Amino acid sequence: MAETPTPPQKPKGRGKRYAWRLFWLLLVVALIALGFAIAKEVRTSKLQAREFSRFAASLSYSMHTGPSNSMLYPGNGPFDQRLGYSALGDFLPRLLKRGYVIEQQTRFSPELLSYSQKGFFVPYAEKIQAGLSITDCSGASLYQYNYPQQLYANFAQIPPVVVHSLLFVENRDLLDPKQPLANPAVDWPRFAIAAYSQIAKMLHLPGQSAGGSTLATQLEKYRHSPDGLTASGSEKLRQMISASVRAYQDGPQTLLARQKVVRDYLNSVPLSAVPGHGEVHGMAEGLRVWYDSDFNQVNQRLASTATDARSLANKGLALREVLSLMIAQRRPSYYLTKGRKELAQLTDSHIRLLAQNNVIDPALASAALASHATYRDWQLAPTTQAIETNKGISVARNRLSTMLKRPLYDLDRLDLSATSTLQADLQGQVSTYLQQLADPAVAGKLGLLGPSLLTPASTAQVRYSFTLFELTPDGARARVQTDSTDQPFDINEGSKLELGSTAKLRVLTTYLQIIAELHDRYGEQSSTALKKIQITDQDPLTRWSLGYLIQNPGAKLANMLDAALNRHYSANPGEGFFTGGGMHHFHNFRNQDNTRSPTLRDAIRESINLPFVRLMRDVVRYTSYQSPSNNSDLLSDDQNPRRQEYLSRFADREGTTYMLKFWKRYKGKDSTARLDTFLDSMHPTAIRMSAVHRYLFPNADQATFNNFVRSHLRTDKVTDERLNTLYQSYGPGAYNLPDQGYIAKVHPLDLWLLGYLLKNPQATFQQATAASEFERQEVYSWLFKSRHKSARDSRIRTMLEIEAFLDIHQRWQKVGYPFDHLVPSLATALGSSGDRPAALSELMGIILNDGVRLPVLRIDTLHFAADTPYETRLVNDPDKGVRVMPSEVATAVREALSQVVDAGTARRVSGSFKLNDGSPLAMGGKTGTGDNRIESIGAGGRVISSKSINRTATFVFYIGPKHFGTLTAFVPGSSAQAFKFTSALPVQVLKGMAPILTPYLQTDTQTLCQAPAPVQTAGK
Helix, strand or coil: CCCCCCCCCCCCCHHHHHHHHHHHHHHHHHHHHHHHHHHHHHHHCHHHHHHHHHHHHCCCEEEEECCCCCCCCCCCCHHHHHCCCCCHHHHHHHHHHCCEEEEEEEEECHHHHHHHHCCCCCCCCCCCCECEEEECCCCCEEEECCECCCCCCCHHHCCHHHHHHHHHHHCCCCCCCCCCCCCCCCCHHHHHHHHHHHHHHHCCCCCCCCCCCCHHHHHHHHHHCHHHCCCCHHHHHHHHHHHHHHHCCCCCCCHHHHHHHHHHHHHHCEEEEECCCEEEEHHHHHHHHHHCCCHHHHHHHHHCCCCCHHHHHHHHHHHHHHHHHHHHCCCHHHHCCCCHHHHHHHHHHHHHHHHHCCCCCHHHHHHHHHCCCCCCCCCCCCCCCCCCCCHHHHHHHHHHHHHHCCCHHHHHCCCEEEEECCCHHHHHHHHHHHHHCCCHHHHHHCCCECCCCECCCCHHHCEEEEEEEEEECCEEEEEEEEECCCCCCCHHHHCCECCHHHHHHHHHHHHHHHHHHHHHHHCCCCHHHHHCCCCCCCCHHHHHHHHHHHHCCCCCHHHHHHHHHCCECCCCCCCCEEECCEEECCCCCCHHHCCCCCEHHHHHHHCCHHHHHHHHHHHHHHHHHCCCCCCHHHHCCCCCCHHHHHHHHHHHHHHHHHHHHHHHHHCCCCHHHHHHHHHHCCCCCHHHHHHHHHHHCCCCCHHHHHHHHHHHHCCCCCCHHHHHHHHHHCCCCCCCHHHHHHHHCCCHHHHHHHHHHHHCCCCCHHHHHHHCHHHHHHHCHHHHCCCCHHHHHHHHHHHHHHHHHHHHHHHHHHCCCCCCCCCCCHHHHHCCCCECHHHHHHHHHHHHCCCEECCEECEEEEEECCCCCCCEEEEECCCCCEECCCHHHHHHHHHHHHHHHHHCCCHHHCCCCECCCCCECCEEEEEEEEEEEEEEECHHHCEEEEEEEEEEEEEEEEECCCEEEEEEEEEECHHHHHCCCCCHHHHHHHHHCHHHHHHHCCCCCCCCCCCCCCCCCCCC
């Protein structure tokens, strides 16, 4: 059988070599193809344009009703911080707490939300200019601040030499028209060089480090990266991707987007900061701040084609200034201050390079090299620019500053539009009127000269403040808030003034509210049941109320309030009053009132002092005897076992309650504000200030102690010898806490808590309570240690009065009292605790609104970040009205106040405000005169000296069914000593204002934000 021939065998390993050759061949082909593809993409950007534009189209946002559930506020980039976008998470909760609601807010698309959650910067048409805008209630502009104040509004406005110079220095091919789809975020040659330099740096190879940033990525960096810096490679990548998406958000074609990059860069490039001016952004501001050059003039010179020597010299200097700022942006804080010589050399070298590369012609280059930039002298030519303002603008800006917790400098740069409640036209008319009152001729014509008024020589020294509010369904809106000063300080809201007898309005309101409480408590009980109720003689308000209800079973509240106003109170000044820790005497304004016993209705009409001192005493007694603990009967029985019970129970339980009241006064304040709050509630004397300071600051030296005492007495007349004695007498260990409190006439626990918080400013209330366990026991131990019952009674009486005023203070706060405390003295009935005109207005608004307290509105709407992904619009919450007094009480007070105008201390304004048909508008009010003085008291209570600090006269009023406000005349400082004007002055000033106000007060349906109705006289 023939053998089958064996086929030839391939050499071993030949197939494997063949496969590897084929693999490498395909790899080379693939790499070549990839290289061609990359080269083509680098040249055309076709793939990037398609994919980025498609992706950017999905990154959308839209405005919807209510708060957003799909929005992410930006990070802490400088641009986002300056415009307030980063702070929205802080602003909005603050505004919601103030009674605003989010009416509309943007929602991100799911793609945009996911994109921003990954840390990329949200793409949108960012604003080249923004700032604070405020309009009045009718939409008329009150205030507009644009930042930057000058800029290139569009690309066409930029002189070509500026564009060409910038591109040569920073991004040469950015505007290449041959690349319509180019990605401005990447300059591939520069990127390759930058990448190589970073690799070389890691491998320690020779060569200089190079940057790959384009103008587009630089914009992302200084606008949105933290602190405007590139802190890592990942941050650079974030900038590049964000810039790429932003470039293609309007489609694949990017030439317009690249032109915007040039414009935006020139408008916003950061150029360091200047003391007293702040940050410098953009070429316009850089030229003005650093070189004192006019932006428009520089651009005119750079766009000029003139070739004469002078024109070329001007153009050369302008080019040098602009070019130097372009170069300085790399290290602006150095080049524009210490490195000015180096900056000049770099500018020279760049001018030569521009000429060598035909960016500028030789003549311009020569002119630029021959020029010399002169830096601005900030001492001789300050950089600050005056902002047009007036009192209305100041009120609105200060209100926004407080609401947002932003200083005015930062506030102006927020992307925010706000609507003020002010009526700009009326605000302006009233402001002008008040300023004209300084002219004696005007004052004489208006009847401001004469007894209890002014003299021709004194008119210029008096300042006036005025507020006018309008009741609307959802709030009491401030339509006018102004004064006659040219200072930003606002007397209406920023002051604490002794406004005299206007405090009687608060006392009368509190009294009638108590009567309403008693009617509510006992009004439905039978006469038989009422007769069985045991009431102490020390509580006259409850005794009278029970007597009235027994005699008038089933009486309505309105009738009982009318009877309460007809109660008689003595005006006799002969009685001494134990109050404020000692015996005090009070006086009437007119001696002829001393023998009277007027009704409260008469007393409020004629503003008689002593009836209200006695009424306040009754209110204090009611508060003490009708409180849940009812501790006042401790005074009647020295053997009462409840005295010991009072001690332990008060120390353990009620002591904590009072600690909480003190805590609320200090919560959220720093140490200085806490000390000021505490001292503000005291009547300062050398002994009281000494006891306080030596307790709070036991280690302070004599000089510090002396300065403290003298500064709070506002006098240097306390001798060094006297202060040395006080320093030693009240030092540590001389007295225990209860004695220190009694000496200072403050609650000892208040004194202890302040001392604790000064040492532990961050402590919580729970920590303070735990730390005060011993002190709460100690504070009341002195009640049982004195040898004499009268001494014990004196201290108990002082303590009970302090506690009563804490409760009265809460009552006053519910109707708008603005301060954290009341002075625990019957003198509070005559104004010793101080007040504010704006707060008195709020009380009058409650009375006019039948006892419902509406929010006091000065800013109506806030519109943040309009036309951006962060757009948010807030309005006032319409459901914020709270009833704080019965309607019947408000009606009774209103009727009593109408008598003040019709026949009382404000009668000179009666009939001044009339409707078109000639009938008078219903009007009421309360007058008050305050004379703040420092008196030195000698032995036996003799007044050694009396020095006036200021003098005030106020009229708080309502006009018609919707309008109310205050008018205050005020003289500050030692010059007040010479003034004797009374509340007749503000009443007469208001009367003179009638022609201005009347057109705005004509009908119930008209608001002050509509055009005023014409004034007609009766019979026409």
